[in-house]
Amino acid sequence: MKFIGIVGTNAVKSTNRQLLQFMQKQFSQRAEIEICEIKGLPAFNQPEDRVAPEKIKTLSDKIEAADGVIIATPEYDHTVPAPLKSVLEWLSYTSRPFIDKPVMIVGASYGALGSSRAQAHLRQILDAPELKARVMPSEEFLLGHSLQAFDDNGNLVYEDKVTELEECFDQFLLFVDITNQLVKDHRFQANQNKKFTWEKATEGGND
Template identity: 35%
Template sequence: MNESVKILGIAGSLRKGSYNRAALRSAQKLLPDSARMEIFELDGIPPFNQDLETQPPSAVSEMKSEIRSADAILFVTPEYNYSVPGVLKNAIDWASRPHGDNAWDGKPAAIMGASIGMFGTARAQYHLRQIFVYLNMYALNRPEVMIPSAADKFDATGNLVDEDTRKRIKELMLALTNWTLRLKYTQKKLAAA
């Protein structure tokens, strides 16, 4: 299979100096040759309003279009109050609505996250996996990339300086690429049957 995989990367943080945004930029540099990644910033996504779901704001329409054109999604999430941040949940809600117009449907997805704490966003990642069930996303189970003590893993300008973390992110990106190609191949076989 000589197919290229288009990954859409989304960081669940708006903070300019976010370790999660830095981790996402690192992932973009650590892709296998058979993949490419575009990053979608959530800065312009307004709070979800069901009154507007059938005629969403242009930033939401753009996001849904980017999701649909991607072969796979990489979520990079901080952890707030044992869960995903509101900005990420808001984007997920917009892109899954209205009922019957779920842009996430059938997308392979991987998760990673960075935290200054010792759990490295484990609880937020597991909560996001629960959300994937309803969205009908195909979560990559392994490898898991949880980046604890993130202040020690990135320099002052957001460059990843920890070699072990770099290795784990590279493994995750290869696994997501292979997982996506496997799912594409299976879908093609089923369609031809």
């Protein structure tokens, strides 16, 4: 399988990037994971023609072609970082590659909670009508105290967390298989989601 791993921050130093790099190496025999950065992507500005900048389109094409997506998000002020939200806004407003795409959410934080609130918010965001990703349920990988979590070779040093991550990843592989079987013969709803606009949804209603 081929997955896209999105680093959910534009920070130069990020333990979420380290987490994805560890997953890329740890699971190389089971899947190919391409790590994508959101550094340098423009802030969302709602273009009138609904056409995304080239760098956003490149990311969109990679998501569209992938079997699944892994998003690693830190937690800033109890939610996802603004650059990650901006990228999701670009994608939801233009090409909508996340529709029916299997998604695994992971997260690392310097404190003990491991981005739990940001992950919960990200699930809500990905369920929006313009995104409609298929987020893996009942599984979340929370890496707390992440500054001490990796050695000089990028290996995750918490053995219990390595075991937990391996189990989560195995579940994701199964989830991707099941999800892709579920949606392959039900393209009508996906096409409807691609066409969804709030303008039409609110016609005749109250603002």
